[in-house]
Amino acid sequence: MALTYFTDFQAKTVEAVAERIIPANGDDAGATEAGVVYYIDRSVTGFSVNLQRIYRLGLRELERYCSDLFHAQFHELETDQQDEIVRDLLGPEVIETSASPASGQLPEPLDQDIVDDGHRRLADSSVRVDREILRRLFAVIREHTVEGYFCDPVYGGNRDTVGWKLVGFPGAQWGYTAEQMKPGFDASTIVIKTLSDLRRDLSKMTDNKQYYSNEVK
Amino acid sequence: MAQKKFDVIVVGAGASGAIVASELAQQGLKVVCLDKGPAYTDEDFKMKFDEIRYYARGAIIPNMTSDPMTWREGSKDSSKLLPWVDGPLGTVNPLHLPPSLGTGGGSIHWGGACWRFRETEFTMKSTIEERLGKDFLPEDNTLEDWPISYQDLEPYYDRVEWDLGISGRGNNIAGEEHLSKNPWEAPRARDYPMPPLRQGPADQRFAEACSRLGFHPFRTAAAIASEPFKDRSGCTYCGFCHGYACHVNAKTSTHVATLPDGLKSGNLEVRDYCRVYKVNMSNDGSRATGVSYYDPQGRSVDIEADRVVLACYALENARLMLASGINKNGQVGKHLMTHAFGFFMGLTPESSNPFMGPLVASTAIEDFSGELVHDYDPSVFWGAPIISWPGDYQPLEIAQAMPENAPRWGAGFRDWMKDNYTRIWAMYSQTANIPTHETYVDLDPNRKDQYGQPVLRMTHGWSEMDQRAVEFLLKQKRKIAAEMNLTTWWEETSNPDYHLSTHEVGTHRMGENPATSVVDIFGRSHEVNNLFVIGGGQFPSYHGYNPTQTIQALAYMTVDQMLDKPMMSRVLPSMESLLDLAGGRHGNG
Structure with a gap:
């Protein structure tokens, strides 16, 4: 490139x-x-x-x-x-700091x-x-x-x-459903989307309310 | 060259300015509203799912080049450009700068946390003196009780909720006591117009832990539509919320919640990219004649009006008054107050999916709010709610919020993000500094902006007493974290390096006495009687709540006054019983 x-x-x-x-x-x-x-x-x-x-x-x-x-x-x-x-x-x-905040566990030493x-x-x-x-x-x-x-x-x-x-972030999503927002939901099942994907979607949508009705039933 | 005369000039099209401009225009006044940022349309934010653009590069917020500001800890120190926003790339964390520019202002980027202040918040100073003694507060404190009460503001809080659109569950509605989950909520005439938002994935874990600890969790109110409201969509829970605009107009930003009605009236003109630099005065200094601004081409333009409203945030309001020489009693810029957040982040044992939903898809407890905290620890001057922050976290923001002892680079950094990102959850509280003679803003004698205008200088540090409040709430957060079985957690210090939280207030205090305050309860300047200076700058004391709903309630009060309407003060039957409750001890402390 x-x-x-x-x-x-x-x-x-x-x-x-x-x-x-x-x-x-x-x-x-x-x-x-x-x-x-x-x-x-x-x-x-x-x-x-x-x-x-x-x-x-x-x-x-x-x-x-x-x-x-x-x-x-x-x-x-x-x-x-x-x-x-x-x-x-x-x-x-x-970085070792003397004033490290309280924490449940420390990382591996160097x-x-x-x-x-x-x-x-x-x-x-x-x-x-x-x-x-x-x-x-x-x-x-x-x-x-x-x-x-x-x-x-x-x-x-x-x-x-x-x-x-790597980190399990689904990227640019129009929204998430109630099912997806339940505690412990396996978000790796969500197809990762990018801004390019959303722009493609956009050409098929006619008004704002469609994001809500299409994505969040 | 002076242009045609308007009835009202409103400077700033943000959380409060847009309300005043729109409401007055709908009542037939000819209004021009000036904003130094762009006028946004729906089209602007349809593709806002971009952490580089909005978070890393701060697309809609001011920066130190276009809008420089300096800070020093004390009056004897020398000032420098805000050091906490000076990262290696010269870009900044949007949370610690003044709010977004353009129509909607701070209400574009905000998280949408909405609170009515409790009754005692309006009498904070006298409540502290009564409960902890006259000598408790530091000698140089400049706290004052508010010149209005909760009863005065209740109808205006209601108006914000129903006119602009706030979702939530009222806890203290007469006749509906069975709904109550928060025993300390101030009484309200009716519920919110929409139910609370769906909870973020790990929010339930927080709520359950709080219940087991004997606290009183309840759903927080949000300036986000939980279902279609007026012509706006409900929230889609996309998780690009604070720091971003809404792609479906579910967020109650004034550029969609009120400005369109004003524009429809035909009486409102919005001029964007217009930077007001001076309020112009009559020869005897008693009246404002209009303002001077730089237009998009950088030319100076003068406009005239019968009345002028400054609504450009507590900081810029003070800067404009000082730069215009409106400060006969020396009170402008004094009594600066802001919030320390006591951020507390941790990892849940199961996935928390912190990228889903807005941060206000949350739960809070008020067990340690305001004066209630005195029953647990009388060395803490004032308390605050502890609030869950379950979502709205993209990877870059988390990479910048890792614990201090986490690896910053190398395999350790990669693995930390890989192992932990989907288990992030946070809580926070907001405690204000006590205003003193050493917390203020003024004009920096040594620095000008690109237009040659004087730059604002903040003088502000966190006192021991301020820090004690943060530390007390951190202790409670540790208890909650343990009860939630968080596997690890880390905390912001009680003496944070930032002194700007997008929650600055107090700089043009309201009061009845013209010698000790800048504006009256309607935001009208004591010195210049056709000048209104509105926003959080009016607050005489500050507490544990996000300021915006109160700022907007005050804006509606200003509107009524400007239209010669009577104030809507309301006493509700439940107010008596609540006063008994407020002093009592609850919870398991």
Whole structure:
């Protein structure tokens, strides 16, 4: 698929970063399969045109950072090396807070070896990079990846509604019936719809009241 | 250049402005209603099922570029653009900005939670002093009792429910005591015009847990048609509700609930994309002559009218008055109050399907409302209902609402969303800050908007006493969560980082004394007698309820006054018995 802003190299990098934010696992699609990079690419030539600069400067800096530190480019690295970089620039997967709110259960702790190894490597390096722009870049990619994974497919991401399938969201529905709203209803039986599907429906409907009478008996 | 003279100019076509504009036009007055956003049609929102457009990118709300606003915690701090809306993408969570722009205003995007305030809410200050002592409230508090009572407002609450369309089940109707599930509801002349909405999937679990705990669950009222109402459809439970417009006009947004009647009269002109920047005054400053606004092309236009109504939200109302130099007694912008939500989210043991239905397809308890809370904990100044939020959650919103200790990226993030999204359920309450000399809005001396107009500056922090109320209700929520068998839960702090909740009030307080208030009970300015300033800004105290139904009831009062009609104050037979109940102790606390 063609790109509207990123170069091929930039797209490969963004795609690789996004895949670490939401990695694939067996049948569960990751950011790459969801087409997140195409969501981001279109965003920065449209609504988020103001973020072009962060992407351009940030990706240039990331290229330098990876060359100096790993003598390779981000998308060529092993996933654990990529994770190390993401951890360095976005922060750990789980932020430990002293004032964590009361909660019924805590997540699995991080693998401390991986964290230590990353810190050692980064501390040893003599690389001088603009960490501020890199941090901003990774913060932006994180948010954009989540958006691109769960957006309506019309935006270029969430291809074949893989993001919605993962979490069990039926997408754009005109409404739900009383039967469907009963406690414990298995919503995976509802056919996922997108804005394109609704637009197709729309051409067959003549007035507003039809949504109510057609969908919610 | 001045254009033709109108009878009335209404600034803002939102929750209250559209009511005033439409009602006056239907009575024959020539009205022009100006809004800085677009005039919407049914066609606009038929395809509104889009979380990127409406939630992530805030398609219908103001943003910090077009409508900048600054905040600081205290008078000695320096102000900055609202920090809680400054995400990595420069976009914002729509809940913590001023309400939507355009016709319908905040009533387009709202969740539709409707409440009548209980009787004691109108005498909050004296009730606290009576029950907890004269010295209980902080020394610098500026609370006042309301200059009107529940009886004054009852007929207007009724009008909101029956004219605009509110669904729900009345609990305190004379002769129908058998229906009552909420022993603390204020008396009402009649029921709602429509039954309550169908319950969200996990709402029943909340209701049952509350019953087992000895609380008194009841169905919340909603500004959403539960069945066809007038020419509007009933709710389809699509689940794209708060932050979105309705695709079938089931939601009681004023752009469909009242504006069309005004337009039909031929006496109402709505001008969209018109940004009013000044109220113009007569030479002696005693009367408003009209307003100046920037038209869609950015040209300044002056229009004249006999009367001017500002109805553009508590914040912009205050900003406009200050920018127009209408503030002789120094009261404009003072007494700012807003809500902390005490959001409490958790996972149900079976699927909750949180994408179905509106958030107000819900149940609430009033066991800890208002002064009732004093019987459980006399260190809490005022209580609030605890309300279930069973639906209306799309994936992006949940990805942003995960617990702090959940993974933010990687396999853990993916699996958290995969395992938990369909089991999300939430509850919330709303407690207001006590107004003090340190909670106010004024003009920021250091910042102008793109039109060169001064930007509003909020000064607001959450005091210890404010936080204690949130914390008390969080404790009750934990009990309910355990009784509901939630497998895990997480909470918003009692000292949230936001200071804007789309529920700001108090900034142009109403009162009888022109020295200590800005407007009278009809919203008429004490200083400029043909200027009306209406909305939540009129509230002299604030409580545990969503403000909009009261804002709209007050708007109908304004309409009656402007039409020289008498007030409709009503005393119902059941009011006496309810007063006895209100002081008593109930529940299992």
